[in-house]
Amino acid sequence: MVGIEEVAEHAGVSTATVSRALRGKAHVSPKARAKVEAAAKELGYVASSSAATLATGRTQNIGVVLPYIDRWFFSVILEGIESTLIEHGYDLTLYNMSGGQSQRDRIFNEFLLRKRVDGVIAVAVNPNEAELENLTRMKKPIIGIGGPIKGARSLSMDDRAAGVLATEHLLTLGHTRIGMIGGEPGADREFNQPDLRFIGYQQAMNAAGLEVKPSWSASSDYTIQGAYKVAKQMLGDPKDAPTAIFCASDEMGFGTIMAAKDLGLEVPKDISVIGIDDHDMSDFFALTTISQHPREQGKKAVEMMLQLLNDAKLQEHVNVEETTEWPAPLVVRGSTAKHVGR
Amino acid sequence: MVGIEEVAEHAGVSTATVSRALRGKAHVSPKARAKVEAAAKELGYVASSSAATLATGRTQNIGVVLPYIDRWFFSVILEGIESTLIEHGYDLTLYNMSGGQSQRDRIFNEFLLRKRVDGVIAVAVNPNEAELENLTRMKKPIIGIGGPIKGARSLSMDDRAAGVLATEHLLTLGHTRIGMIGGEPGADREFNQPDLRFIGYQQAMNAAGLEVKPSWSASSDYTIQGAYKVAKQMLGDPKDAPTAIFCASDEMGFGTIMAAKDLGLEVPKDISVIGIDDHDMSDFFALTTISQHPREQGKKAVEMMLQLLNDAKLQEHVNVEETTEWPAPLVVRGSTAKHVGR
């Protein structure tokens, strides 16, 4: 394993010059630079990141924490984060919170603090006061995606507004009996996201002077199969099934469409369905939705982070509250249509 | 940011004792250990991983490379790897190969070599000779999942045998007109997996003395929507549509089932469908499949890796060819049934 010393000898210069040349720093003669580069290449030299980290205090590595990896929204965000980081020469260390409270504690109080990362991007994970304080003490900025973080920077769509927008789209089409399938209470308690989307739905219904029947609200686990089950229940009601359903995610929208089909209902003739996300398969299902562009959201968070890390005065404001709103526009496809009385 | 020195002072011992006590090493008196632990806790001390790495040569970090993150199979393997690593105090650095050849080169020749990882787990990524040589030179073991790696350890199911098994299941049910939807040629050329599954299918058909009509073979991109399209084509053939279809992945199986439904065909009465994977949604679709247990596969790969890293004589056999077969049993659900002539 060849070190910087060996390269220096080979090139006939000091290790200081090798370091400067290889890192593209100024104050190196073209000749020295060429010699160093040739020697490094010939010897197959790659600088040890731990030695560099120890000397500079910078790891060139970002920690990413998320609650799930195997769900579309999270995996796509992760992909956006990863590809942007690698473009900039950064590594990504992954922490999945699925292991419960004790794992979470270890991640926040041990893994994230052992000076292995320069900063943290938290997706749908809301650090509490103590967790945030630890990070700030270690001078680690954190950027959240998916909801506002108290005392730190974050990037997220306006969930309440999205609920209003989806509902108003259905209202404008003449629907009055509108149901909603939200997330399971507690499943996302980090930010009570489903609540905000549900609140938006209620607000829009109230503003239109419409009743929200209890039987028109259901919750599920954000999966296709979970939503299928509750949608079938809702649509099968002989007395007052809704004529339109707003789902808090596209995957739940797919389940709802499949449930409708299996009941012999036609979408959108008999029942309109709208989701949130703009999933890879939404076009295939012709699902009207509110677009989240998770890949771009991940990319944006990385750009915010890198800018922060390049700020010489970062120390003075490691973590400050600052929420950046992510636009979430309506995408109309074939699953919603004018209500026609049956 | 408190260092080991400060803890030593606070506890009234040397830094050597602090290090030994905190790492649970022997030869520390209970009294000293207690003092150190108290001091560390009080000061909120967490050892710097880069300093520890520089001193020991061990990073406690594993690099994971994969071609996609946002596909079920890969995201679940990743989850299995992550949760097992964290249990053992290891970090996971993620590399996604989706960025094309130049990104791949950077990952293999730069990122993976800068002494940031102790080893590499490669999922459906097959390093070439030069890439493997680099890793071996840096004493980094690599373990592959998803196919045999020439010159290194790997863990994978027998894809050819799975093709035979799936086809024989359909043959036993009396089907003779059996189609197959495989992966797109080139999409997985790392291991030509789809080829092996297709070869198994052909072998089983030949062994049964049955013809494999060209129109019964199609390929797709492993997605639901991709398979939907080609399945509709295959099933819509007025002259000789197959009575059963073997799909190289469960997601393609879902697409095939949806295509059949939309054509008014009943599964399994009119058409049998079998997949490979045992996807989270396979139960929901009642899809018969060959189970891969990706989560457990990821876990197993980590266990193999950690055992390797604890082997004092690892240096002598950093990378040697050794393929471990992963069992892939048949799981019969409701999408396959006895063929009844129409």
Next chain:
DNA sequence: CTGAAAGCGCTTACAG
């Protein structure tokens, strides 16, 4: 059981 000290492999102010 415990401590002084060397060493891991870089980077960078400082002096030239």
Next chain:
DNA sequence: CTGAAAGCGCTTACAG
């Protein structure tokens, strides 16, 4: 532009 040397914060053989 270039080099000698200190320093980053740990771990561990060595000696006691």
